[in-house]
Amino acid sequence: MKKTRALNEKGQQKVKKICRAAARVFYRIGYLTANLDDIAAEAKMSKGGIYHYFSSKDEILFFVLDNYMGLVLGALEPQLKELPPGEPKIEFIIKRHLELYANHKEESKTLLHDSNCLSSKYRKRIAHKEREYLRIVVNAISEYKWGKDGIKREEVTALAFLLFGMCNWCYNWYDPKGPIDVNAISRIIWTVFMKGISGYPEDGITKKN
Amino acid sequence: MKKTRALNEKGQQKVKKICRAAARVFYRIGYLTANLDDIAAEAKMSKGGIYHYFSSKDEILFFVLDNYMGLVLGALEPQLKELPPGEPKIEFIIKRHLELYANHKEESKTLLHDSNCLSSKYRKRIAHKEREYLRIVVNAISEYKWGKDGIKREEVTALAFLLFGMCNWCYNWYDPKGPIDVNAISRIIWTVFMKGISGYPEDGITKKN
Numbered sequence: 001m002k003k004t005r006a007l008n009e010k011g012q013q014k015v016k017k018i019c020r021a022a023a024r025v026f027y028r029i030g031y032l033t034a035n036l037d038d039i040a041a042e043a044k045m046s047k048g049g050i051y052h053y054f055s056s057k058d059e060i061l062f063f064v065l066d067n068y069m070g071l072v073l074g075a076l077e078p079q080l081k082e083l084p085p086g087e088p089k090i091e092f093i094i095k096r097h098l099e100l101y102a103n104h105k106e107e108s109k110t111l112l113h114d115s116n117c118l119s120s121k122y123r124k125r126i127a128h129k130e131r132e133y134l135r136i137v138v139n140a141i142s143e144y145k146w147g148k149d150g151i152k153r154e155e156v157t158a159l160a161f162l163l164f165g166m167c168n169w170c171y172n173w174y175d176p177k178g179p180i181d182v183n184a185i186s187r188i189i190w191t192v193f194m195k196g197i198s199g200y201p202e203d204g205i206t207k208k209n
Numbered sequence: 210m211k212k213t214r215a216l217n218e219k220g221q222q223k224v225k226k227i228c229r230a231a232a233r234v235f236y237r238i239g240y241l242t243a244n245l246d247d248i249a250a251e252a253k254m255s256k257g258g259i260y261h262y263f264s265s266k267d268e269i270l271f272f273v274l275d276n277y278m279g280l281v282l283g284a285l286e287p288q289l290k291e292l293p294p295g296e297p298k299i300e301f302i303i304k305r306h307l308e309l310y311a312n313h314k315e316e317s318k319t320l321l322h323d324s325n326c327l328s329s330k331y332r333k334r335i336a337h338k339e340r341e342y343l344r345i346v347v348n349a350i351s352e353y354k355w356g357k358d359g360i361k362r363e364e365v366t367a368l369a370f371l372l373f374g375m376c377n378w379c380y381n382w383y384d385p386k387g388p389i390d391v392n393a394i395s396r397i398i399w400t401v402f403m404k405g406i407s408g409y410p411e412d413g414i415t416k417k418n
Contacts, residue, residue, distance in 0.1 A: 030241065032239065032241040032242060033241060113322070116239075152388070154387070154388045154389055155389065155393075155397065158389050158393075158394060158397050159397065159401065161378060161379075161381075161382045162375040162378070162397065162398060162401055164378060165374040165375040165376070165377065165378025165379070166371045166374040166375055166378075167374070168374065168378060169370060169371070169373060169374025169375075169377060169378060170370075170374070172370075172374075173370045178363070179361070179363045179415075180363055180364065180367050180415060184364075184367075184414060184415050185367060187414050188364065188367050188368065188371065188414055188415075189371060191405065191408075191409055191410070191414060192368065192371055192401070192402065192405030192406065192409065193401065193405065194405075195404055195405045195406075195407070195408030195409060196400065196401030196402060196403075196404045196405035197401065197404075198404070198408070199400075199404030199407070199408065200400055200401065200404060201400070205393060205396050205397055205400060206388075206389060206393050206397075
């Protein structure tokens with residue numbers, strides 16, 4: 001971003017406005033189809049106004065996703081430390097993940113659908129934050145059932161990915177006007193995952209060598 | 210497709226070859242970025258050769274996805290009828306879903322990622338087949354635990370989508386060279402889902418009115 005350090009509050013507001021508008025455009029027509037004109041129109045700004053803050057569409061995508069991953073990580077780790085281990089932590093993670101999704105559906109769909117469009121240097125920075133989130137979730141699952149000497153780390157990682165799959169897939173079917181609201185989905189996922197994990201073999205399925 | 214009825218075996222082979230090549234290109238660079246030149250190069254054919262069979266990239270995408278959905282539906286319903294109700298049917302569905310994925314990862318990623326790029330007339334035909342698949346899976350889950358008077362149909366539908374989420378999300382993390390193979394993933398998903406469903410409340414979470 002150009003002149004980041006020099007941004008006053010008005011400038012920061014503009015950047016935020018551009019990112020929100022860009023996320024809406026990416027959500028609607030996809031990153032690859034979107035161009036600077038679409039983003040400028042959505043933000044009700046001139047293209048020159050956008051270029052004052054960003055040098056490319058790639059940079060805008062990075063800012064959209066980096067801000068979103070900032071929300072996803074946020075104070076998650078200290079918040080989890082306040083909770084007793086096991087069920088409450090996993091319940092908290094699921095609820096928080098789905099609420100973030102529901103309140104930022106444009107950004108989360110863009111993350112899931114378009115983050116592979118980022119240029120390499122930006123992709124690495126987002127992937128780093130995604131790995132950080134995965135690590136926190138894997139730890140919470142391990143702690144709940146297996147501790148240090150349980151099943152293979154990669155099997156717990158697979159379980160974390162199943163949980164992400166259940167949560168993230170919602171963007172393909174969840175209808176805010178439909179009969180199942182976000183709270184209900186969150187409880188359904190929590191029930192399936194917790195019952196699934198409680199009954200899961202103590203020594204796992206792939207077994208430790 | 211042009212001249213479908215007149216296609217001899219050689220023509221059918223060509224169509225198959227173009228679809229396989231197109232799926233590989235879409236998998237690698239995405240449908241929106243891909244063009245007819247990329248597909249022709251991948252299929253080792255001339256662009257004219259491609260146009261002999263297809264009139265547009267949209268039509269190729271439709272054929273790729275329609276063939277894949279043909280495999281997904283295939284003889285699924287008669288095969289399920291041969292199995293006892295409950296666990297065996299759901300186990301069969303999960304195993305089959307993941308095997309199809311593993312053996313057709315280009316087509317399945319294209320379905321998950323790019324089917325929204327189809328023009329409306331084609332999108333409807335693919336969506337119809339997806340709904341058909343959903344119906345079969347929802348029935349298998351209902352039959353296992355709830356029968357006719359169990360929980361709301363939309364809650365069973367949500368459970369089916371959670372299962373799809375776990376299975377389909379694999380394309381974001383599954384590494385054929387990694388420590389967890391497709392069989393293990395299939396058993397992990399099956400375990401989590403079956404334990405999750407067995408312990409699920411008899412009257413559901415959203416309750417019937």
